[in-house]
Amino acid sequence: MEKVAVVTGSAEGLGKGIAHRLCKDGFKVVVHDINEPMLNQTVKEFKEEGFDVHGVVGNVAKREDQFNVVKETVAHFGRLDVFINNAGVDAITPFLQVEEEELNRSFQINVNGTVFGTQAAAEQFIKQETKGKVINACSIAGHESYEMLSTYSATKHAVRSFTHSSAKELAKHQITVNAYCPGIAKTRMWDRIDEEMVKHSDNLKPGEAFEQYSSAIALQRYQTPEDVANLVSFLASDDADYITGQTILTDGGLVYR
Ligand SMILES: NC(=O)c1ccc[n+]([C@@H]2O[C@H](COP(=O)([O-])OP(=O)(O)OC[C@H]3O[C@@H](n4cnc5c(N)ncnc54)[C@H](O)[C@@H]3O)[C@@H](O)[C@H]2O)c1
Numbered sequence: 001m002e003k004v005a006v007v008t009g010s011a012e013g014l015g016k017g018i019a020h021r022l023c024k025d026g027f028k029v030v031v032h033d034i035n036e037p038m039l040n041q042t043v044k045e046f047k048e049e050g051f052d053v054h055g056v057v058g059n060v061a062k063r064e065d066q067f068n069v070v071k072e073t074v075a076h077f078g079r080l081d082v083f084i085n086n087a088g089v090d091a092i093t094p095f096l097q098v099e100e101e102e103l104n105r106s107f108q109i110n111v112n113g114t115v116f117g118t119q120a121a122a123e124q125f126i127k128q129e130t131k132g133k134v135i136n137a138c139s140i141a142g143h144e145s146y147e148m149l150s151t152y153s154a155t156k157h158a159v160r161s162f163t164h165s166s167a168k169e170l171a172k173h174q175i176t177v178n179a180y181c182p183g184i185a186k187t188r189m190w191d192r193i194d195e196e197m198v199k200h201s202d203n204l205k206p207g208e209a210f211e212q213y214s215s216a217i218a219l220q221r222y223q224t225p226e227d228v229a230n231l232v233s234f235l236a237s238d239d240a241d242y243i244t245g246q247t248i249l250t251d252g253g254l255v256y257r
C-alpha cells in the first residue's frame, strides 16, 4: 500500500525539495501552498515526472484551512500517513523596532499553523486507527536565538516546545511528532533575510549576511533542500517508528546540542 503525505508550503524552497523526495520514496503527496500560481506550476512539474500528486491551496494560519487540507487529502487519496508542517515565514527586525503586526503574523503562521496542522492530522490518524507521523519545520533558531531574528527565533522555540508536548500527548495513539532543524539553506527565505539584514546594517553589502552566516558552517558549504529532505525522508519512514518528540539539527555543524 502506498502511503500518503501532506507537505505544507511546498510550492518552493525546502518544502518543494521534501515533497519531491517523498514522491521518489514512493509516497502519494499533497503539495500545499498559499501561493496558487506557484503551487500549480510545482504540481505540473511533479506530474510531468510521473509522480502521483494533488495540489491544495491553503493558509496554514487558518485552522479551517488546515482541517480542509486533511479532508481533501482523504477525499483524493483515501488516507493520511504523514503530515509535514513545513510552511513558515521569516521576520528580520532590530528588537527595539519589532511591532505587533510582525509578532502576530509570525506566530499565526509559524506557531498557530503548526498547532492546527498537528491537530488536524492527529484527528485523522485517530479516526483511521493507524499510526501516523507529524514532522515540523523547526530551525537552528529553535535551539539558538539570533540577533535581528528575535520574533522568528521565538516562533521556532515555540515549535520545538509544541513538538515535545504534542509528542507526549499523542504517543498513546502511536502518533509520533518530530521536527527537523535546518541551518542556512539558500532558498527565497534567505534571500529576504540577507536583503533585510543589509538594509539594517551600515557596512554589509548584498549577499554578505548570507556569506557571514554560511562561513561558520563546519562542513564549509550552505545547505540544499536535498540535505533537509534526507532527514525528513528518514523521519517519515518506518525506520523512525521508535523516535518521537525529537527536534533534530541538520545544519552541517553550526549549532551543537
Ligand atoms: N531556508 C533556511 O535556511 C531555513 C532554515 C531553518 C528553517 N527553515 C524553515 O523551513 C521552512 C521552509 O523554509 P524555506 O526556506 O523553504 O522558505 P521559503 O520562504 O523559501 O518557502 C516557504 C513556502 O511556504 C509558503 N507559505 C508561506 N506562508 C504560508 C502560509 N501561511 N500558508 C501556506 N503556505 C505558506 C510560501 O508560499 C513558500 O512556498 C520554514 O518553516 C522555515 O522557517 C528554513
Ligand SMILES: CC(=O)[C@H](C)O
Residues within 6 Å of the ligand: 090, 138, 139, 140, 141, 146, 182, 183, 184, 185, 189
Ligand atoms: C532561516 C533560519 O531558520 C535560519 C536562521 O537559517
